[in-house]
Amino acid sequence: MKRKKIIHILNSETPWDNIHIKGWVRTRRSSKGFSFLEVNDGSCLKNVQVVADHSVPNYNDVEKITTGSAVSIFGRLVASPGKGQKWEIHAETVDIISIAPESYPLQKKRHSDEYLRTIGHLRPRTNKYGSVFRIRSEISFAAHQFFRDRGFRYIHSPIITGSDCEGAGEMFRVTALDLENIPKKNGKTDFIHDFFGKEVNLTVSGQLSAEMMALALGDVYTFGPTFRAENSNTARHVAEFWMIEPEMAFCDLEGDMAIAEEFVKYLTAFAMDNCREDLALFSTFVDKTLLATLDTIISSDFLKLPYQEAVDILKNTGKKFEYEINYGNDLQSEHERYLTEEYFKKPVIIFNYPKEIKPFYMRMNNDSKTVAAMDLLVPRIGELVGGSQREERYDVLESRMDELGIAKENYWWYLDSRRFGTVPHSGFGLGFERLLMLITGITNIRDVIPFPRVPGQIEF
RNA sequence: UCCCCAGUAGCUCAGUCGGCAGAGCAAGUGGCUGUUAACCACUGGGUCCGCGGUUCGAGUCCGUGCUGGGGAGCCA
Incomplete structure (x- = not known):
């Protein structure tokens, strides 16, 4: 008989004979002659309560079952006379798959996030x-659903990249060279002898690849890992994180902002509709205001504010900031959080940033001072999305690259896209872990990715 | 990378003025015929983060290193 998942059993409308489950024991409570086993198989947050008594052939062994042990149980699903659960399983047989020794580190009590x-x-x-990782899975699915429903194509951008373009931070070097015997030329490493014959790194963004694909398939998106070797030690940064990057041909900045807003609302609503039980755990134990916050995101119009106006607001608010705000400087964390958390109390999109603080590929506005960039700021997280309309005019792009001292020969293919049938196009990047922090209320990014990579720590 | 805080039992922590190492929970054993982080009783459990120093004597004071956390910068 095939095992039934516990989520399926607990949603049953009727009692059920001959049921088979497998899972891990969260706790065992015993009285003289019988035991209650709380069994969880990961299919949902809830456990199923199993009652085993002397009618189980190996009852002596059942009394030795410890927290963390794995079991396989046959029995009957019946209405539970006890409080706290609708159904319970009366065990006919309890097969012990494996016993967890007393050194099992997870106890029947709450542990700190630091310990975990x-x-x-x-x-x-x-x-x-x-709950975190079930929601992570659901929201991943929802992202694909969102784009597929709107005619976007999912593209796979490369993980190993030869372009150091995005200027998005320090990169992880990828090499097949023998580090004990590095070939040198004029005192420097000679990458001509390396696997690809040039210096390569792990990607920091799939954007440039996505642009090439968007200029062929129309609307595309990437959803993959990205890597930053920045020595960042904060609750909002990890060295390996997942990013969702849509790229749309024939789309301007306004369209870009609209799709970003729609996307964030869609994913939030999806979680509210499909992860209710897991979200309830977070709204109870992590952040009591969580559901209200998520409602605000779904129901409010995101405020769209030019950078210049954001600076004016921050200057005139009278609030003391640690860093002074001046036109031409990037907004500091405290400024962003003030705008979204205190001043507007909802998500805010700031656009048209000074060109000096943004990368070369963003489209120059008519004022020749600002570029068509946008950042979506949300309460508690800060920057969730960064995007722009891309510079599609060959001559403007070229002069921007010259201005910033970017080696054009490395980007010949990127420039080619502006020579052959160039069109206005836009896109953005959304940090998937930050979105999960927003949706779960969890405040440390290390707790929304299964195995976080941060400076000096890669145990698992 | 910078600033701040912390490190004592498996976990969460207390430890007064420098003078015998503590609690709750967890675990183990026993009890209990419907429990809900079950309950009751008993038992075991310590490199007080490492190194160095001050002192008759250091968990406690000083120096230093490591680890963790919070904040900042960089960014998503």
Whole structure:
């Protein structure tokens, strides 16, 4: 008989004979002659309560079952006379797949997030992290659904890249050279002898590839890992994270902002509709205001504000900031959080940034001072999305690259796209972990990715 | 990388003025015929983060290193 998943059993409308489950025991409570086993198989947050008594042939062994042990149970699903659950299983047989010794690190009590990070291989077995990773899976699916419903194509951008373009931070070098015997030329590493014959790195963004694909397929998106070797030690940064990057041909900045807003609302609503039980855990134990926050995101119009106006607001608000705000400087974390958390109290999109603080590929506005860039700021997280209309005019792009001292010969293919049938196009990047922080209320990015990579730490 | 805080039992923490190492939970054993983080009783459990120093004596004071956390910068 095939095992039934616990989520399926708990949603049953009727009692059920001859049922088979497999899972891990969260706790066992015993009285003289019988035991209650709380069994979880990861299919949902809830456990199923199993009642076993002397009618089970190996009852002596059942009394030795410990927290964390794995079991396979046959029995009958019946209405539970006890409080706290609709159904329970009366066991006919309890097969012990494996016993967890007393050294099992997860106890029948709440643990700190800091401790659970030290046992990253076991923390998905807890209620909280089980919920996190189920939601992560659901929202991944929802992202694909969103784009597919709108005619976008999913593209796979390369992980290993030869272009150091995006200027998005320090990169991880990828090499097949023998590090004990590095070939040198004029005192420097000679990458001509390396696998690709040139210096290559792990990608920091799929954007440039996505642009090439958008200029053929129309609307595309990437959803993959990206890597930053920045020595960032904050609750919002990891060295390996997942990014969703749509890129749309024949789309301007306004269209870009509209799709970003629609996307964030869609994913939030999807979580509210499809992850209710797991979200309830977060709204109870992590952030009591979570559901209200998510409602605000779904129901409010995101405020769209030119950079110049954002600066004016920050200057005139009278609030003391640690860093002074001046036109031409990038907004600091405290400024962004003030705007979205205190001043507007909802998501804010800031656009038309000074060209000096943005990369070469963003489209120059008619004022020749600002570029068609936008950042979506949300409460508690800060920057969730960064995007822009891309510079599609060959001569303007070329002069911007010259201005910034970018080696054009490395981007000949990128420039080619502006020579052959160039069109206005736009896109953005959304940090998937930051979105999960927004949706779950979890405040440390290390707790929304299964095995976080941060400076000096890669145990799992 | 910078600033701040912390490190004591498996976990979460207390430890007064420098003078015998503590609690709750967890675990183990026993009890209990419907439990809900079950309950009751008993038992075991310590490199007080490492190294160095001050002192008759250091978990406690000083120096240093490591690890973790919070904030900042960089960014998504």
